Every structure is written in structure tokens, then in C-alpha cells.
Amino acid sequence: MAIRQILEKYYEGLSGDVKPTGVIAGSTLRETNTRATHITYDGTNWEVADIRFRLVNEDGTYVDLPGEFETLVEAIEALGAIVALQATLVIVNTAVDAIKVKTDGIGILTETGGTLTTDGNVQNLYINDAPSGVYRPIAVNLDCTAHTAGETIVITVSYRVKPGGEYILSDTDTYAGLISPQLLTIELLPTRYGIKVTIQKTGGANRAYDWEVIWEAVP
Numbered sequence: 001m002a003i004r005q006i007l008e009k010y011y012e013g014l015s016g017d018v019k020p021t022g023v024i025a026g027s028t029l030r031e032t033n034t035r036a037t038h039i040t041y042d043g044t045n046w047e048v049a050d051i052r053f054r055l056v057n058e059d060g061t062y063v064d065l066p067g068e069f070e071t072l073v074e075a076i077e078a079l080g081a082i083v084a085l086q087a088t089l090v091i092v093n094t095a096v097d098a099i100k101v102k103t104d105g106i107g108i109l110t111e112t113g114g115t116l117t118t119d120g121n122v123q124n125l126y127i128n129d130a131p132s133g134v135y136r137p138i139a140v141n142l143d144c145t146a147h148t149a150g151e152t153i154v155i156t157v158s159y160r161v162k163p164g165g166e167y168i169l170s171d172t173d174t175y176a177g178l179i180s181p182q183l184l185t186i187e188l189l190p191t192r193y194g195i196k197v198t199i200q201k202t203g204g205a206n207r208a209y210d211w212e213v214i215w216e217a218v219p
Contacts, residue, residue, distance in 0.1 A: 002017060003017045003018070003019065003020055003029065005020075008024065009023075009024050009026060009027040009028065010027065010028055010029075010030075011023075011027065011028070011029040011030070012029065012030050012031075012032055013029065013031065013032065014031060014032060014033050015031045015033055015034050015036065019038065019040075019046045021043070021044040022043060022044065023040060023043050023044075024043060025040065025041055025042055025043045026039070026040070026041065027039070027040050027043070028040075028049065029046065036048055037049045108216070108217050109138075109214060109215075109216060109217075110214070110215055110216070110217045111212055111213070111214050111215075112212065112213055113141075113210070113211055113212030113213065114210075114211060115208050115209065115210050115211070116199065116208070116209050116211060117206060117207070117208045117209075118153070118199060118200070118201035118206040118207055118209070119201070119206055120200070120201055120202075120206065121200065122156075122198050122199075122200045123198060123199055123200065124196060124197070124198055125140065125142070125155070125197045125198055125199045125209075125211055126140050126195075126196070126197040126211070126213045127194075127195070127196045127197070128191075128194060128195050128196075128215075129194050129196075130193070130194060131191065131192065131193070131194065131195075133192070134190060134191075134192050135190065135191050135192065135195070135215065136190045136215060136216040137188035137189075137190070137191070137195055137213065137214075137215040137216075138187070138188060138214045138215055138216060139185050139186060139187050139188055139213070139214055140185070140186040140188065140197050140211060140212070140213045141183055141184070141185050141186075141211065141212050141213075141214070142155075142183070142184040142185075142186065142199075142209055142210075142211050143182065143183060143184075143209060143210040143211065144175070144179040144182050144183070144184050144209065145182045146207045146208060146209070147175075147178070147179050147182075147207060147209075148178070148204060148205075148207075149177050149178050150177075150203070150204045150205075151176075151177075151201065151203055151204025151205065151207065152174065152175065152176040152177075152201070152202045152203035152204060153174075153175050153199055153200065153201055153202070154172065154173070154174050154175075154199070154200045154202055155172070155173045155174075155175070155184075155186060155197065155198070155199055156169060156171065156172045156173075156196075156197070156198045157169075157170045157171045157172075157186060157188065157195070157196070157197050158170055158195070158196045158197075158198075159189065159191050159193075159194065159195050159196075160191070160193035160194035160195075161192075161193060162193060163193055164193075165193065167194065167196050170189070173186075174202075176203065188213075188215075197213075
């Protein structure tokens with residue numbers, strides 16, 4: 001096999017072929033059987049270049065690769081792993097941000113409570129007269145352990161439907177005699193302008209009732 005000119009400044013041939021003279025200075029010649037690359041700086045004399053691999057462009061220019069192709073492969077693989085990791089982290093961060101938007105809007109359960117002693121009148125067991133926004137009460141829990149067979153209580157739930165409006169009755173329940181189970185749970189509805197839960201002892205002795213209310217507060 002004789003030396004072949006592939007491009008203006010790039011040649012290929014076997015290691016035993018006679019290398020050409022009178023070529024353009026800076027030309028390279030690749031031995032196809034050894035992969036060794038030779039270069040001429042004067043157009044006549046050839047010397048082994050300190051490379052084993054070279055990428056040659058169509059215009060004769062070239063890019064030298066590392067002496068060990070395996071090194072290049074490893075470098076590319078490492079770069080690919082880094083790029084893949086960065087892409088993965090971008091996806092993960094996007095997912096985390098989306099989840100955070102959702103979780104930031106999830107309410108946190110909040111509680112308050114106390115003890116109310118009945119006096120025969122209609123008394124506010126719980127009231128939120130002016131919520132700052134749409135308000136989500138969940139339930140009032142009332143401990144009726146002290147309530148006896150000869151007693152009666154009336155529980156009402158009322159809501160406002162406009163700013164500063166009157167409370168509108170939503171539900172009334174009368175509990176006469178022993179209450180079982182002894183923990184009475186009054187479920188509540190979301191509201192914008194206010195909620196009121198009342199208790200009235202209409203029969204028997206006045207008693208102390210422990211109570212708590214649970215609501216959902218947006219952080």
C-alpha cells in the first residue's frame with residue numbers, strides 16, 4: 001500500500017511505506033497499521049508526533065486527542081456523568097419547588113380550648129367573629145363527663161355570610177339525659193365572615209364543660 005493523500009495536509013499509509021517529500025509544512029501522516037502519527041515541519045523530514053489520535057477536519061485542520069484514547073473515553077464518560085447528574089439535580093429541584101408550592105398551601109392544624117360553666121343562658125362556647133380570610137374550622141369537642149341523666153343542653157352553630165352581618169343559624173341539637181359517648185364532637189364548615197357555637201343548659205344543674213376547637217391555619 002502506498003501513501004495516500006486524504007486531505008491537503010493529511011496523509012495515510014503503512015509504517016513501511018516511503019513518506020512523501022515536498023509536501024506542505026505542518027502536514028501529518030497517520031500509519032493505519034500502528035496508529036502512530038508523524039508530522040513534518042519543513043515539508044520533507046518526518047518525525048513521530050507526540051499523539052496517537054488526531055481528528056482531521058475537511059479543510060485539513062486537526063484537533064489532537066490525548067495520547068491514550070482510553071483516557072479520552074474516561075474523560076468523556078466522567079463529563080457525561082457530571083452532565084447527567086446536573087440534569088437530574090435540575091429535575092429534582094424543579095420537583096421539590098413544585099411540591100413546596102403545594103405544601104406551603106396546606107393548612108396546619110391548630111387548637112385552642114378552655115372550660116365553660118353553664119348558667120342557664122345562651123353562652124358562646126366558641127366564636128371567631130372576624131376571620132382574616134377564608135377560615136376552615138374543623139370541629140368543637142365537648143367533654144360531657146359531668147353531664148347527668150337529669151340534665152339537658154342545647155348546642156347551636158351559626159355562620160355569617162357577609163361582613164358584619166347577623167349570625168344565621170345552621171344547626172341546633174338538643175342533648176337530654178346521659179350523653180354517650182361522653183365526648184361530643186360538633187363538626188364545623190368553612191366560613192369567610194364568622195362562626196359561632198353556643199351552649200345553653202335548659203334542664204338540670206349547671207355544670208363545667210371542658211372544650212376544645214380544632215381549625216386549619218394556612219402558614
